[in-house]
Each structure stands twice: as C-alpha cells, then as structure tokens.
Amino acid sequence: MQVVAPPSPSDAARAGDGLVLRDVRIALGKAELFRIGLTVHPGEIATIMGPSGRGKSTLLAHIAGFLDPAFSASGEVRLGGEDLLALAPEERRLGLMFQDSLLFPHMSVAGNLLFALPQRIRGRRRRRAAVDEALADVGLEGLGERDPVTLSGGQASRVALLRTLLAEPRALLLDEPFSRLDRDLRGQVRTFVFERARSSGLPTLLVTHDHEDAEAAGGPILDLGE
Numbered sequence: 001m002q003v004v005a006p007p008s009p010s011d012a013a014r015a016g017d018g019l020v021l022r023d024v025r026i027a028l029g030k031a032e033l034f035r036i037g038l039t040v041h042p043g044e045i046a047t048i049m050g051p052s053g054r055g056k057s058t059l060l061a062h063i064a065g066f067l068d069p070a071f072s073a074s075g076e077v078r079l080g081g082e083d084l085l086a087l088a089p090e091e092r093r094l095g096l097m098f099q100d101s102l103l104f105p106h107m108s109v110a111g112n113l114l115f116a117l118p119q120r121i122r123g124r125r126r127r128r129a130a131v132d133e134a135l136a137d138v139g140l141e142g143l144g145e146r147d148p149v150t151l152s153g154g155q156a157s158r159v160a161l162l163r164t165l166l167a168e169p170r171a172l173l174l175d176e177p178f179s180r181l182d183r184d185l186r187g188q189v190r191t192f193v194f195e196r197a198r199s200s201g202l203p204t205l206l207v208t209h210d211h212e213d214a215e216a217a218g219g220p221i222l223d224l225g226e
C-alpha cells in the first residue's frame with residue numbers, strides 16, 4: 001500500500017485542475033488529529049484510510065465547509081488552482097455522498113434528481129427528460145415515480161450518486177459510501193460508483209476504513225494510521 005507524502009510545490013502546480021491539500025492540519029482543542037498533504041488529479045480516486053475516530057469525516061467536513069467549531073484547521077486546499085477555503089461553502093460546488101443515501105423521503109426519485117438539476121436546464125418537460133435519461137443510463141429506467149424508501153440499498157446508492165453528479169460538482173467527496181451495503185452488493189455498487197467517478201473526470205476523495213475499497217479505487221492512498 002502506498003502512503004503519500006505531502007506534494008511538493010511543483011506537484012501542486014502540475015495538478016492545476018485537481019484537488020490539492022497542502023499541509024492541512026486539523027486539531028481538536030490542543031490535540032492535533034493529523035497533518036497531511038495530498039494531490040488528487042482529475043479522474044483519479046484518492047483514498048483516506050484510518051480507523052474509526054481518526055478524523056476522516058472531519059477532513060471532508062473541512063473541505064466542504066462544515067467543520068464543527070470544536071475543531072480548528074490550517075493549511076491550503078486548492079481546486080482547479082483556486083483557493084477553495086476562500087469560497088463560501090455553497091460556492092465550492094462539491095459533490096458529497098455519505099454512507100446513507102440521504103434521499104429526500106417526501107419526494108419521488110425523479111423529484112430528488114430534479115432538485116439537483118441545474119436551473120440552466122429549463123422547461124418542465126426538458127428537465128424531466130434529462131432525469132429520465134439519467135435514470136435509464138444507470139439501469140433504473142422507469143423508477144422516477146417511485147418513493148425512495150421502496151428502493152433497494154443498491155438502487156438508492158445509484159440514485160444518490162446520480163443526484164450528486166447531476167448537480168455538476170467540481171470534485172467528489174465520498175464518505176464511506178458503501179459501508180451500509182451487504183457484501184455482495186458492496187462490490188457491485190463500488191464498481192458502479194468508481195466507474196462513474198473516473199469517467200466524470202473529477203478529482204474524487206474517498207474516505208473508508210476498508211482496504212478493498214482503497215485498492216479498487218486505484219489512486220493514491222493516504223493512511224492516517226492508528
């Protein structure tokens with residue numbers, strides 16, 4: 001397993017349109033949780049590993065802009081050469097996926113996806129056609145009217161990823177997205193999510209404690225250790 005050293009300034013410059021973490025330090029009170037550097041190139045899936053409580057989710061929360069005030073953070077996070085931390089959280093345009101699919105239960109599957117679709121796609125019919133096409137594209141043709149609670153775990157994961165991608169994010173942050181799935185399904189959904197993440201051409205940061213996830217991701221692995 002490869003453990004990644006902090007990127008050098010030249011690495012950061014080359015990864016102009018990737019996600020670059022430089023000397024990111026997160027502390028809880030006076031205790032430092034970790035200090036890391038990592039470059040995630042477009043179309044690459046980098047993995048942050050470590051046991052429960054090590055601070056993996058906290059790192060994603062920091063990047064996305066919802067770090068709990070109990071923590072403090074320093075260092076640089078750049079996306080496409082831009083200082084991400086200087087942007088308001090809602091301007092960062094990051095696609096998040098968690099271990100729960102977190103689909104809105106009061107909306108149909110199509111409603112969840114329409115909500116994510118950018119406003120520049122106009123017209124009710126055109127918007128609905130875009131959603132139906134996206135569903136068909138992931139093998140969920142005709143499920144638009146379904147209530148999300150009636151979906152299987154694997155179907156819900158696909159819809160959650162679709163929703164994330166339809167919003168046209170600039171990077172993907174995946175926090176243990178397969179951990180609620182049983183073993184057989186886990187492999188299938190993992191293949192599906194990783195293929196989509198790579199073909200989207202976005203830099204993807206995956207948080208997991210599962211070695212198989214990390215190996216399958218195929219990108220750099222940063223192990224936060226014990």
Ligand SMILES: Nc1ncnc2c1ncn2[C@@H]1O[C@H](COP(=O)(O)OP(=O)(O)OP(=O)(O)O)[C@@H](O)[C@H]1O
Nearest residue numbers: 028050051052053054055056057058059068070209
């Ligand atoms: N609001 C908070 N105040 C104080 N401590 C917190 C708070 N939120 C989280 N922690 C602690 O910070 C540490 C990091 O939590 P975090 O959820 O990032 O870990 P993790 O590596 O993602 O773990 P898991 O795999 O279980 O999700 C944990 O020890 C957790 O108990």
